[in-house]
Amino acid sequence: MSNAQAPDRTSRREQILKEAARLFAERGFHGVGVDEIGAAVGISGPGLYRHFAGKDAMLAELLVGISERLLAGGRMRVAEGGESPEAVLDALIDGHIDFALDDRPLITVHDRELDRLREADRKRVRQLQRQYVELWVEVVRRVHPGPSESQARAAVHAVFGLLNSTPHLGRPGALPGRTEMAELLHRLALGAFGAVAGEPVTGESVGAGVPGA
């Protein structure tokens, strides 16, 4: 047996997964070859097959991994339960924002390449996603009891789209830094949720009497 459990820093597998995620995000699953992935970690081509059954296996592990971490994180935050539902929602939002800002490539791959998975894996990922959504829906409905469940669900989907928008950003510089960005996204998400209920807004009901030019 061996006792050396810290080969370097991160195990080779994780290093590969990280680079694969980045490449998949940049050019799509079909767009990147195994040789490139190998090159990205210093080995070349088929050497990857010592660590993964194939290219598909890497994608599967990535997607299942993300989904599990997201759900686990969400459950944790709900379980820790703040004093108020509002606090829980805040925690959920912050958690998701951290994820979106830190693991940008994963987010991208997450909702781009789901259908390249084998039936079994895809089902698993979808199930995890669904549970994560329902987690949010419950909390949102606790904070905003007005709207129907389907409205709440659609709103949650939409807010995910909002929070996951960071990958689509242009070159940095025209945009706020990380902390400011996190702040902003948080406000935007809360603002959106706050508007789920309410009369058919016509734009007047939000712009707080700003005269403008």
Add this chain to the structure above:
Amino acid sequence: MSNAQAPDRTSRREQILKEAARLFAERGFHGVGVDEIGAAVGISGPGLYRHFAGKDAMLAELLVGISERLLAGGRMRVAEGGESPEAVLDALIDGHIDFALDDRPLITVHDRELDRLREADRKRVRQLQRQYVELWVEVVRRVHPGPSESQARAAVHAVFGLLNSTPHLGRPGALPGRTEMAELLHRLALGAFGAVAGEPVTGESVGAGVPGA
């Protein structure tokens, strides 16, 4: 010379583009073969080359087309200029929602496959996108003068993510119908923009005292 300008209903080219968009959205650019695209319009394989220079050309025309239509629509709505900036923003939002709901596949392809384009086309698309964003930024800043320009830009990006979230929706039934969905998205977008400025929200400041059950 010919005078027959209405071959059937939509020209063959457009029919091909439509199917190609659907397929690209479903399985990604690299994921679908020319034979499939051909089959989708009743001809098979290389017959497509009578209409397009190649697979890439289809993608290019799709992406440039979307971007141009979005920008043109946006400019039109701004030019028609409602009485108030608020009305213009409403119009922009509605326009984008119509687009997101009606041309779902295009939206998907839009921000998935941009990098598969030839340098020239990609530059053009990016430029159109940028102009579209700036159009929104101006209007948003007119309605909400508080926040900085970079904040406004980030908010616009985020709201695009929100509005474009429809493609990611699960199977229909768990979600509102089209008109209700449009209504909801509109409210969410306004809610988000309304929250761009404002003190560091903690969740309490939004739940508008709805007593509920």
Add this chain to the structure above:
DNA sequence: AGATGAGGTTAACGCCCATTAACCCGGATG
């Protein structure tokens, strides 16, 4: 020291797929 196995390497195989070649047909043109 010798065995072993983890982790690489390069070469070869085979499939998939975009593109091209070569050929075909029916209708408008003149």
Add this chain to the structure above:
DNA sequence: CATCCGGGTTAATGGGCGTTAACCTCATCT
């Protein structure tokens, strides 16, 4: 009537790429 030519067809070509085969080389264990 002969001629184009737009719009198809199938067969061939060629490159890219995932995967497998065969071989190599250190650490580590006995």
